[in-house]
Amino acid sequence: MKLNNKVAFITGGTSGIGLETAKLFQAEGAHVVLVGSNADRLAAAGKELNGKALLVRADIRKAADIERAVEQTRAKHGHIDVVFANAGGTTVAPLEAVTEEYVAENLAVNFTGTFFTIQKTAPLLAKGGSIIVTTSFLNTIGYPGLSILAATKAATRSLVRTLGAELAPRGIRVNAVSPGAISTPFYSKIGLSDAVLSEVASSITQKIGLKRFGEPLELAKSVLFLASDDSSYTTGAELVVDAGLTQF
Numbered sequence: 001m002k003l004n005n006k007v008a009f010i011t012g013g014t015s016g017i018g019l020e021t022a023k024l025f026q027a028e029g030a031h032v033v034l035v036g037s038n039a040d041r042l043a044a045a046g047k048e049l050n051g052k053a054l055l056v057r058a059d060i061r062k063a064a065d066i067e068r069a070v071e072q073t074r075a076k077h078g079h080i081d082v083v084f085a086n087a088g089g090t091t092v093a094p095l096e097a098v099t100e101e102y103v104a105e106n107l108a109v110n111f112t113g114t115f116f117t118i119q120k121t122a123p124l125l126a127k128g129g130s131i132i133v134t135t136s137f138l139n140t141i142g143y144p145g146l147s148i149l150a151a152t153k154a155a156t157r158s159l160v161r162t163l164g165a166e167l168a169p170r171g172i173r174v175n176a177v178s179p180g181a182i183s184t185p186f187y188s189k190i191g192l193s194d195a196v197l198s199e200v201a202s203s204i205t206q207k208i209g210l211k212r213f214g215e216p217l218e219l220a221k222s223v224l225f226l227a228s229d230d231s232s233y234t235t236g237a238e239l240v241v242d243a244g245l246t247q248f
Contacts, residue, residue: 001029002228007077009033009070011060011117012087014041017134017182020216021084021223022049028224030082033073035060060087060113061105063120070120080124082227083131085117088153092145103148110152111159118163118174127171132226133160135178137242157238164236173235175226180242181205182214209244 008025012018014036022032022045032053036042039057046055056072058065073080088110093102118131125131135157138150157176164174181204205211222241225231240246 002224002230003082004029006030006081006227007033007073007079008082008084008227009035009073009080009121010084010086011035011113012134013084014038014045017179017216017219017223018084018086019045019048021086021220022053024217024220024224025082025227026050026052028228031077033069033077033080035066035069035087060117061108063112063116066113066116066120070124074124079126080121081126081129083117083121083125083129084134084223084227085114085131086134087113087117088134090146090149093148094145095147098148106148106152110149111155114156115159118159122167122172125167125170125172128229128232129172130227130231131163131167131172131174132223133157133174133176135160135176135238137178137180137240137246139178140246160238161236168235173226173231175231175234175236176238177219177222177226178238178240178242179219180214180240180245181208182216182219204245207245208242209248212243214241214243 003025008030010018010022013022013034022034026032026049034053035056035058037059042055042057046053054076056069058069090106133156136153138146139154139157160174160176219241222239
């Protein structure tokens with residue numbers, strides 16, 4: 001088992017990539033701490049994890065909530081070995097529709113929450129610890145209506161380098177996984193009608209080298225690589241998992 005007796009702290013773990021990663025981590029021997037903001041989804045995810053995960057309801061937009069989640073983790077496990085800062089989300093907004101409130105919300109969910117997740121968990125990580133951040137294919141291409149999400153994901157990519165450099169003397173690795181188009185609930189939450197969503201999905205598929213959306217498990221396996229000792233000499237990197245979407 002690649003994560004035998006390791007403690008893994010996962011945000012945004014109640015569905016999609018986060019939940020699939022939590023299940024894979026658990027299968028690889030990890031003690032999973034799952035952080036989510038919705039009580040019902042958190043409970044449902046806990047059942048999928050055989051009732052063995054530590055479930056913490058917290059809003060990653062609030063540093064105090066993250067700190068409380070970390071404290072609960074410390075109380076139960078004493079330390080953290082792996083952090084998967086995966087929480088994020090947005091809705092589509094063209095240039096003229098973007099407001100101050102919209103920008104602030106996106107920053108809180110996709111950037112500030114990630115930063116404070118790393119800041120608050122770092123004291124519990126020892127030498128050999130691994131932090132993985134979810135970025136996006138949007139941080140390298142231009143896609144209409146998602147300018148703020150793309151900017152926040154580019155900012156988190158920068159954090160992987162800067163905080164990776166800062167934590168390297170402690171032997172802690174910081175890397176990113178960059179998903180392409182993945183079959184998760186993310187797309188149903190961005191505010192598009194079913195008809196438009198279908199059109200967008202078809203358009204994106206044509207640009208993907210392998211001509212299909214990825215599955216959450218395919219991303220989870222990449223996160224496992226970055227979490228485990230298999231990537232012991234990798235830090236500051238972004239592992240692109242997009243079937244060629246941004247490569248050719």
